Amino acid sequence: MISLSDIRKTYITGDAELPVLKGINLSIESGDFLALMGPSGSGKSTLMNIIGCLDRPTAGTYMLLDRDISKASEEELAMIRRDRIGFIFQAFNLIGRISVLKNVELPMMLKGLPRDERKSRALKLLESVGVSHRADFSPQNISGGERQRVAIARALANNPEIIIADEPTGNLDLKSTEEVMEILSGLNREGRTIIMVTHNPEITKYCNRVIRMRDGRILDQSSVEQS
Amino acid sequence: MKLYDILDLISIGFKADRFKTLMSSLGIIIGVMAIVVMLSVGEGIYSGVSSQFSTLDLDIIHVIPGRFSFGGPPARSPEEPAKFTDKDTKLLENIPGVKNVAPQTSAGVIVSFRDKNASATLIGIDPEKEHDLKSKISQGRFLTESDHTSIVIGSGVANGLFRMKISPGNRVRVYYEDGHMDFRVVGVLREEESSGIRAGNINTQMYVTHKAMKELLGRENYYYGTFQVTVDDPESVDEVVDRIKLDLERYHKDEAYDATTARDMLSSLMSILSMIKYALAGIGAISLVVGGIGIANVMMLTVKERVREIGVMKALGATTRDIRLQYLLEAGLLGVVSSIIGIALGIAVSFAIGSLAGLPSAIKIQSMLIGMLFGALSTIVAGVYPANRAAMLDPIEALRSE
Ligand SMILES: Nc1ncnc2c1ncn2[C@@H]1O[C@H](COP(=O)(O)OP(=O)(O)O)[C@@H](O)[C@H]1O
Ligand SMILES: [Mg+2]
Numbered sequence: 024m025i026s027l028s029d030i031r032k033t034y035i036t037g038d039a040e041l042p043v044l045k046g047i048n049l050s051i052e053s054g055d056f057l058a059l060m061g062p063s064g065s066g067k068s069t070l071m072n073i074i075g076c077l078d079r080p081t082a083g084t085y086m087l088l089d090r091d092i093s094k095a096s097e098e099e100l101a102m103i104r105r106d107r108i109g110f111i112f113q114a115f116n117l118i119g120r121i122s123v124l125k126n127v128e129l130p131m132m133l134k135g136l137p138r139d140e141r142k143s144r145a146l147k148l149l150e151s152v153g154v155s156h157r158a159d160f161s162p163q164n165i166s167g168g169e170r171q172r173v174a175i176a177r178a179l180a181n182n183p184e185i186i187i188a189d190e191p192t193g194n195l196d197l198k199s200t201e202e203v204m205e206i207l208s209g210l211n212r213e214g215r216t217i218i219m220v221t222h223n224p225e226i227t228k229y230c231n232r233v234i235r236m237r238d239g240r241i242l243d244q245s246s247v248e249q250s
Numbered sequence: 251m252k253l254y255d256i257l258d259l260i261s262i263g264f265k266a267d268r269f270k271t272l273m274s275s276l277g278i279i280i281g282v283m284a285i286v287v288m289l290s291v292g293e294g295i296y297s298g299v300s301s302q303f304s305t306l307d308l309d310i311i312h313v314i315p316g317r318f319s320f321g322g323p324p325a326r327s328p329e330e331p332a333k334f335t336d337k338d339t340k341l342l343e344n345i346p347g348v349k350n351v352a353p354q355t356s357a358g359v360i361v362s363f364r365d366k367n368a369s370a371t372l373i374g375i376d377p378e379k380e381h382d383l384k385s386k387i388s389q390g391r392f393l394t395e396s397d398h399t400s401i402v403i404g405s406g407v408a409n410g411l412f413r414m415k416i417s418p419g420n421r422v423r424v425y426y427e428d429g430h431m432d433f434r435v436v437g438v439l440r441e442e443e444s445s446g447i448r449a450g451n452i453n454t455q456m457y458v459t460h461k462a463m464k465e466l467l468g469r470e471n472y473y474y475g476t477f478q479v480t481v482d483d484p485e486s487v488d489e490v491v492d493r494i495k496l497d498l499e500r501y502h503k504d505e506a507y508d509a510t511t512a513r514d515m516l517s518s519l520m521s522i523l524s525m526i527k528y529a530l531a532g533i534g535a536i537s538l539v540v541g542g543i544g545i546a547n548v549m550m551l552t553v554k555e556r557v558r559e560i561g562v563m564k565a566l567g568a569t570t571r572d573i574r575l576q577y578l579l580e581a582g583l584l585g586v587v588s589s590i591i592g593i594a595l596g597i598a599v600s601f602a603i604g605s606l607a608g609l610p611s612a613i614k615i616q617s618m619l620i621g622m623l624f625g626a627l628s629t630i631v632a633g634v635y636p637a638n639r640a641a642m643l644d645p646i647e648a649l650r651s652e
């Protein structure tokens with residue numbers, strides 16, 4: 024499903040070149056729930072952004088769903104993000120000036136779905152993550168755990184097969200972490216592929232694979248047998 | 251992304267930031283208002299003046315001492331103003347094509363009636379030459395050559411100047427500088443529509459013979475202030491003007507004098523009007539530019555504020571085009587709404603000017619459309635740069651920003 028070969032990313036700031044990814048080889052199968060771990064600054068977010076088609080590698084080949092992403096246009100990348108990928112961020116990244124419901128509708132708006140269809144689907148999604156009672160709230164007026172669940176609903180809006188979650192529980196308390204992980208785990212059982220960055224070894228129990236990175240390289244991969 | 255969805259998102263932003271929205275649209279509102287007022291008042295004055303054009307006396311030439319100037323500062327010339335006398339009357343009468351020459355001398359005076367004073371304009375005339383004035387008598391009679399202590403007054407003097415009406419047979423006293431004279435009112439003129447073109451308002455004027463005028467002014471040498479020359483054929487009026495200027499040279503070689511027609515006055519007036527129009531247009535244009543800069547500024551601020559939001563939108567699959575369209579429309583909508591407000595205010599101001607300043611104003615649908623067009627255009631132009639900045643944001647940078 025996802026295949027990265029010798030992916031490199033070098034940031035150029037002023038005159039200095041900063042190699043962040045130094046040859047990543049990784050393949051992810053459909054239905055994987057993968058945890059990406061590693062110290063801060065090791066390039067996890069950079070790799071996630073490349074997998075999520077938000078960023079392009081400086082070198083290497085990235086195959087996603089049998090397509091060579093390195094050759095896709097901006098427009099095509101935007102379409103892939105809209106229809107095939109759902110993003111969940113540590114900072115939630117809900118849009119504060121529109122309601123919770125509108126936030127969930129946004130990806131469907133971008134897709135051009137009719138108003139009624141979009142609204143009922145958004146409500147259903149909010150219900151499935153247990154925050155439908157917050158639909159008309161501003162995201163600023165709900166708790167962190169609720170925000171992340173709204174963000175999950177939004178990520179699911181266009182029914183993507185891949186979910187990219189960059190430290191989704193990084194800002195959450197224990198209880199919310201558990202709730203969010205249960206939801207993600209359920210999505211994985213539905214067949215969605217999830218790639219998640221985390222610093223919390225506890226929650227890797229939900230994953231079937233753990234990958235460790237250091238200094239732009241993958242250290243080791245371990246597969247967790249699922250019971 | 252569908253248009254109404256974008257508009258929906260934009261209107262949420264407007265509502266959330268009412269004050270900022272209003273402040274950013276102020277320049278455009280004022281600009282559009284200025285344009286609508288300019289067009290309406292300009293149009294109104296223009297059509298008012300044009301309608302007067304047809305009623306102008308096209309067969310009359312005014313000959314004056316000094317240089318003719320209309321509107322702007324009085325033309326100053328090194329020469330003395332010409333001293334017109336009966337010699338000039340004769341000379342003018344002898345020019346071919348001239349039907350009548352009416353010499354006039356006017357002065358600002360104080361008129362006193364039953365111990366109350368008011369100021370008015372007194373004009374010395376030759377009764378035999380003033381056929382037009384004579385025909386305007388509504389009460390009493392017109393002056394005759396031999397009248398020395400008789401006066402004819404305009405309807406405004408008769409009815410409006412004093413609490414009591416002045417009628418033929420009443421006596422008035424007229425003061426000029428240190429002297430004064432008593433007159434008996436013999437006639438009252440009928441009320442005339444005041445015309446912007448004619449010098450002075452006939453309703454507030456009073457008429458006596460030159461003989462009486464000379465005595466009142468108490469001058470050794472009495473000169474005429476103007477000649478109203480009537481020509482036989484209005485078509486030949488320009489030739490007669492040229493001839494007058496040429497012939498007067500004989501007696502007034504080193505003195506200043508001028509001859510003009512109503513048509514000349516009209517064209518000077520028109521050029522002043524177009525100057526006013528351009529000035530108003532300039533104000534409109536400047537405020538639109540300022541307004542455009544204001545909108546661009548506010549849009550830049552908005553884009554800065556929403557960097558993270560724009561990054562999120564991109565992560566969710568918004569294309570460069572989606573974002574650009576959103577911010578262009580945001581500017582455009584701001585422009586359309588501001589323009590509508592500007593047009594409404596412009597109409598109100600035009601009406602106010604019309605009724606307060608007595609200027610006619612004509613609000614045409616074209617004026618509103620032009621205001622709308624310029625308002626919307628300047629905001630869209632102002633929106634292009636911020637919208638591009640928003641569209642070109644790198645989503646990674648945008649999401650990393652705090
Ligand atoms: N857009 C960028 N420009 C310059 N340097 C960047 C950029 N994005 C990330 N970096 C740098 O790349 C390194 C890896 O960043 P990141 O992928 O966010 O690491 P992690 O998510 O593992 O903490 C860091 O040193 C960071 O400063
Ligand atoms: Mg990171």
